[in-house]
Amino acid sequence: MDQMSLFDFAPEEMEAAEDGKLKIVKAEFKEVVTQDWSELFDGFDELYGITFSSGIQFMEKVLDKFEYAEMIFGCEDILSSDMAAIISMQMKTVELLVKSKIAKRLAERIESESLDIRVSRDTMSHEKIFILKAKDGRTRVITGSANLSASAFLNRQREDIVCFDDKEAFDYYKDRFDSFRDICSDEVSDKVIAAILDDDDYVRENIDEVPIIRTVEQNQMVILEPSAPVEEIEIVADIKGLEAEIKPLLPKQKEENGKVLFTGEHTRGFKRKYKEQVQKNVTKKKMLPKLHVDYEFKKLFFNGKELNLNPSSDAIKRDIVALTSYIGSLSDFYGDTDLAKQNYFKFLNWFFCSPFMPYLRYIGNKYNYPTTSFPVFGILYGDSNGGKTTFTKLLSKMLCGQKIPVNSNNDFTSSNIEGLKCSCEGLPIIIDDLSKNQYDSHYEKVFKDDTWGLREHFINYPSIVISTNKLAALKPDISKRVVTCRIDIQIEKEAGAYNAKKINESLRQISNAFYCEYVRRMFEVIDEMVASMTEGDEKYFPDIFFESSKVISEIIHEYNDEIPEYVSELKYADYFGDLAIGRGAIDKIKTAWNTEPKQFKIDEKKNQLTYSYPDGGRYYELQYIHQELPPVLEAKLVSKSIVMKLDAARDVFGENFKKRLFG
Numbered sequence: 180m181d182q183m184s185l186f187d188f189a190p191e192e193m194e195a196a197e198d199g200k201l202k203i204v205k206a207e208f209k210e211v212v213t214q215d216w217s218e219l220f221d222g223f224d225e226l227y228g229i230t231f232s233s234g235i236q237f238m239e240k241v242l243d244k245f246e247y248a249e250m251i252f253g254c255e256d257i258l259s260s261d262m263a264a265i266i267s268m269q270m271k272t273v274e275l276l277v278k279s280k281i282a283k284r285l286a287e288r289i290e291s292e293s294l295d296i297r298v299s300r301d302t303m304s305h306e307k308i309f310i311l312k313a314k315d316g317r318t319r320v321i322t323g324s325a326n327l328s329a330s331a332f333l334n335r336q337r338e339d340i341v342c343f344d345d346k347e348a349f350d351y352y353k354d355r356f357d358s359f360r361d362i363c364s365d366e367v368s369d370k371v372i373a374a375i376l377d378d379d380d381y382v383r384e385n386i387d388e389v390p391i392i393r394t395v396e397q398n399q400m401v402i403l404e405p406s407a408p409v410e411e412i413e414i415v416a417d418i419k420g421l422e423a424e425i426k427p428l429l430p431k432q433k434e435e436n437g438k439v440l441f442t443g444e445h446t447r448g449f450k451r452k453y454k455e456q457v458q459k460n461v462t463k464k465k466m467l468p469k470l471h472v473d474y475e476f477k478k479l480f481f482n483g484k485e486l487n488l489n490p491s492s493d494a495i496k497r498d499i500v501a502l503t504s505y506i507g508s509l510s511d512f513y514g515d516t517d518l519a520k521q522n523y524f525k526f527l528n529w530f531f532c533s534p535f536m537p538y539l540r541y542i543g544n545k546y547n548y549p550t551t552s553f554p555v556f557g558i559l560y561g562d563s564n565g566g567k568t569t570f571t572k573l574l575s576k577m578l579c580g581q582k583i584p585v586n587s588n589n590d591f592t593s594s595n596i597e598g599l600k601c602s603c604e605g606l607p608i609i610i611d612d613l614s615k616n617q618y619d620s621h622y623e624k625v626f627k628d629d630t631w632g633l634r635e636h637f638i639n640y641p642s643i644v645i646s647t648n649k650l651a652a653l654k655p656d657i658s659k660r661v662v663t664c665r666i667d668i669q670i671e672k673e674a675g676a677y678n679a680k681k682i683n684e685s686l687r688q689i690s691n692a693f694y695c696e697y698v699r700r701m702f703e704v705i706d707e708m709v710a711s712m713t714e715g716d717e718k719y720f721p722d723i724f725f726e727s728s729k730v731i732s733e734i735i736h737e738y739n740d741e742i743p744e745y746v747s748e749l750k751y752a753d754y755f756g757d758l759a760i761g762r763g764a765i766d767k768i769k770t771a772w773n774t775e776p777k778q779f780k781i782d783e784k785k786n787q788l789t790y791s792y793p794d795g796g797r798y799y800e801l802q803y804i805h806q807e808l809p810p811v812l813e814a815k816l817v818s819k820s821i822v823m824k825l826d827a828a829r830d831v832f833g834e835n836f837k838k839r840l841f842g
Contacts, residue, residue, distance in 0.1 A: 204351070206343075216332035219342070220244050223311035223319065227356050229253060229299075230307055230327040237329040239284065246293060250327075251356075251364045253299035253306070263426035269298045269390050270382050273367055274375060289369035296372075297364040298390050306359070310352050318349035365390030374588075384587065386453045395446045428452040468583050470605025471639055472534055477702045479695065481579045481606075486691065488699040492738065494692035498577065499739045502693065505573060505685035506745065509566065514668035520745040522664040523570060528749055529557055529662045530574045531697060532727035533642035534605040535705055539723060541638050546712045550629045551659050552721060552751070555642040557607070560650040561666035566682075567646040571609045573686055578606055580691035585611040591645070593624035600631070600640040613647040626660050654806060662754055665763055693734065700730050722751045764807035769832050781825065781838050788828045788836055791820040 220226075220241055226248040230238075242248050252272050288294035309321040323339040325331035331338050343349070371388045374381040382388050387396075430445050471480040479486045506523055509516050536553040544550055559567045568585070575583045583606065590599065591610050599608050625643075632640055650663070704726045711719045728749040735746050768790060771778060780789040792801040798819065805821050808814045809831055812823040829836055 204348075206341075217244075219321065219332075219340075220309075220311065223313045223317070225312040226250075227310040227312075227353065228308065228327060229356065229359065230309075231305075237332065238327050241327060242285075242288070242294065248293070249295040249297070249356075249360065251297045251299055251360060263429055265300045265391055266386075266389055266425055269300070269365065272298045273371065273382050273390070283373065286369040286372040289367075289372070296367045297360060298367060299359075299364050300391050306355075308352055308356060310349065310356055312349070317344075318346055319344050320348045320352045322352070365394045368393070381587070384457050385589065386450050386457070392446055392450070395443055425453070428456060467602045468579065468606040468641075469603060470534055470579055470641075472538070472605055472698075474538060474638075474702075474705070477699075479698050481581075481691075486580075486695055488695045490692035490695050494690060495696050495734070496738050497688060498690055498693035499735055501685045501688040502573075502577070503735075503739070503741075503743055505570070505682060505689075506743065508682060508685075509668060512565070512668040512670045516668055517745070519565070519666050519668045520743070521747075522666060524745045524747070525749060525753065526557065526559055526570075526662070526664040527574060528724060528728045528731060529554070529754070530571075530607060530644070531578075531694065531731065532701070532723050533557070533607050534578070534639075535701065535723065536642060537632060537640050538638040538705070539708065539721065541633060541636065542709050542712055543721065544633050546715065548712060548721060550633075551755075553723060554660055554662050554754075555640075556626055556645070556660060557642065557662040557664075558645045558647065558650060559664050559666065560645075560647045562669050563648050564669045565666040566668075566670075567666055568611050569682055569686070571611070571644055571646055573689060575606060575609065576686065576689050577691060577694050582686075583609075585609040588612065588614050588617050591617050591625065592621050593628070596625050596643060597631070599643075600637075603641045604639045605641055607642045607644045609644045609646070611646050613645050615647075615649055618645075618647065618650070622657065626657050629660070658807075659755060696734055697730055700734070701727065704730065720751070724754055725750045764804045765809075765832060767804055768808075769834060772832070772834055772836070779836070781836055783825070786825045788823045788825045789820050790823070 221244065223244070224246045226242070226245040228249070229251045231253050238250075242250075285294060285296065289296060307322060307324065307326055309327070311319040311321070320343040321340065322343075323341045325338040325340050332340075343352075367390055368388070371382060371385075374385070374388070386392060428449055430448050469480075469482050473480065477488075479488060506520050509519050509523070512519070533555065536555050539553045540550045540555070543552060559571065561567065572582065572585070586599070586608055588610070590596070590608075591613055596608075631637075708721050708723070708726065712721055725748060728747065732746055732748055736742060771790065775793065778791050778793060780787075780791070782789070792798070796819075801819060801821065802816065805814055805816045808821070808823070811827045812831060813827070815822045825836060828834075
């Protein structure tokens, strides 16, 4: 037990041949030596391995030693070799693989093509092989009972570890590995690893990402080896439950010569049924939040329970301290942190008043006010590691007092959004980390449905909050319907880990006391707004943003000794004015002027400023800038240039745009 056995007497590696006989690797006993695990793997450049249970942190240490690696993960329990068992096993294997946050590095290596990770579809394989190769031609094969885990290689449990350093062993086992990889395994993408890190249920809710389904769709067919006799099958309970759910959804599969053929045609029908089943399960599983605003009796309910709209002063103070502490922690980030704080407060203001938007839309529509005055969509966007996801979670808890799960990328479709708006109330639905493709495919149908809920007199449905890293320019017909806030700050990993303690403490301490006080005061404000709209005063504009921010500012002034600079009274124009909508484009032009002035042409006589996009730049990015620029510039897109009015540009951009001494 004090040493690592590198060789046990008469090691045997077996494989059933087609005639039922076994393939046996015969070896001679040479010696037993004691080595550290790192010595066993040091000095080689490539790794090819088959393992089962694996400690992901230990695996990372091993993989860091190699410039290139291929790893196949199998299932050590004997399962039936039908499609339901394989899908279930692969789902579980991928989920277990991505349990640690270290998996982000695996995804990066997969993306850089220095790592290939696969999962077995041979549910009866027990091989554990690690094949090493150096640039100078040296080779090593490590086999036996040890998985790629700390328990196995740090002498925490008894293992048989057998080592071959000869070329013949390398050729034999590398051939076995290549055959197993090509015939019996399916590739795991960097996308699915990254997605599971953010959403534990991602692979279960996105059947397209199960490795064997991707293989079938690429190759149009896979061949499954026949199962072991039923009486010999032992199935792990965790996988058995999944298999029981999946099996009834699978079509009858063709058999040829005792082998099962699973084709692309099979996957299409199965995927449709599976997605329908998942949607039902997700709907059942998710707690459907209902923040109900009772305008008649001036009450607020969360999931049927009345909330206290007269919270104690101490509770309100604690919420304000937790909130300002969270926003104050943004000072530890890189970038324009003051602007980020202002934008977070701006988004908070809309988030707070969003439960009143459906009611105001209904009243406003009756009295000919545009529904766009009361937006029910909000987008928080900017670079990753800017705190967007955590901030939306904090806002949700401030409204209802509980942590509410965020929704996934796939919920952003017109039908799913409609389902959520029908099932939930008041509390905004958060769709976290929305991808560009999903946004581009569905945003028009989602955002442009201005009349939704008006005929039905719906006055309590939820607004939709989207957080995303990248957002293309919003076209004018979209930008007038959606509140957008851009967060251009980031934090380094080390500083982020330190900052996380403060953030988590704010999340833990925050309650809904501040918001309950806010709602109590807002009921009076809403009544006054409705009365003014019904009176038909043509000069009256129902600025919910101003009224809401005024109430928030008043509460903070009353209960907090120090008033943060970002707390201010906001107006509709701060959200939907030309300068607000075009801030991103304005910043890009200003940056270009200060860093690449040669791209500008100034014509005082014609009152024109021309910005030419650099060679090699993507044309669609220039289009985005053009779409967002304020109308006062009278900007025109000419070839790969934007032509603007010079005098207006000086006002909008705050730059003199004077010709410089040397051009």
